Amino acid sequence: MSSGTRPAGTGRLVTGVTWAVLLSGLWLWGREATDGPGGSSAPTTGDIAAVGRPPGVELPPARDPLPGLAPRRVDIPSLGISAPVVARGLDGTGAVDPPPYAMPHTVGWFGSGTRPGAAGAALLVGHVDTETRPAVFYGLSAARPGAKVRVTRTDGSIAEFTVDDVQVFPREDFDAGKVYGARVAHRAELRLITCGGTFDRAAGTYTANVVVSAYLTGSGASSG
Template sequence: MRRFSNVAIASVTVVSLCTGAWLLGSGEETHAPPQPSAAEARSGAADPRSAPALPPSPPDRIRIPSIRVDAPLMGLGLTRSGSLGVPPAGEKNLAGWYEAGTTPGETGTAIVAGHVDNADGPAVFYDLGAVKKGSAIDVDRRDGSTARFTVDAVEVYKAAGFPDQKVYGAADRPELRVITCGGGYSRSTGYQGNVVVFAHLTGSRR
């Protein structure tokens, strides 16, 4: 499998996730998904606790118990514009991972993305903005192992100022980013930014 630096992904990475089809169709702007508070932003030095890196292995499933996510993962590539492809909009409980980059659990920054909603209602990462620091994220891998990540921060960015290097840049330990849409909603433009969960590997099991 050919590997690429994650930072090569364009800043419009998840634009295809962000139309807000359900809110637009139902007029439910008042029921927009939760957004992270300032208290969940990254502060100070990185958490020094980290588990040893795992060998590369494609992921099959992601689980975030605090928001009741338990979803299969499909591989995602890049579009012609350099943005990350997205899972089919009709598959509301399906997320994807950037398969030309780091696999979750190995050294580096692994990327997972999923829809916040679709035309029928909330989708897999609708509640991602409600995740708190210290929450667990488990990723089941094809080699039979499960990589456990601990959340370091949950932040929201406007699309125009998305910090590519901060989100996609190389890491010297196993890290994970989980991305969906957020940052407010407008009927004319859809979601105005992205919610990003930052996490690092703190354990594994078979």
């Protein structure tokens, strides 16, 4: 997510008590969370083609879900991403704030949703850039099937996920159920989401969302 000129009050994830409203709100967050602290437009990230899962890529079997615990850190070694994770809760208006622009290298976890390692799809979101520099998920579109995503949880345990596919969902053709819903019943899954496509300066938004999907394949103890 990046900066753009918008009316005050936009740029937040609007949600509610039902799953349908949650999905709509997350979509809105993906569309609208491009407000930065100023009014200038950020550079574009370029058009991105969906990677999907190339033929012949062998992926490990899913393991049984773990007890649900909140995330503390996320690491994607193949991309050089290592970042703290903070929960984003509802404010008085029923909105979930994305990570603040003062913390561009922090990932947000939707704390009212699935906890990483538990059955369901846990949602991690991050900005792609700010007005002046790349942010935490700037390189997310370079993820490839088979890559490992390690989530360190509050008890020090690590839930290890394997990337299943990478897709780009245009803003005008966004399937919230496909993006945010679990693909396999009772499986522990992970979604890592940021803005993608090109930056539409007139609208003040990116034209798409990059969505990396992964599923639980291992666990262990933190070495640090």
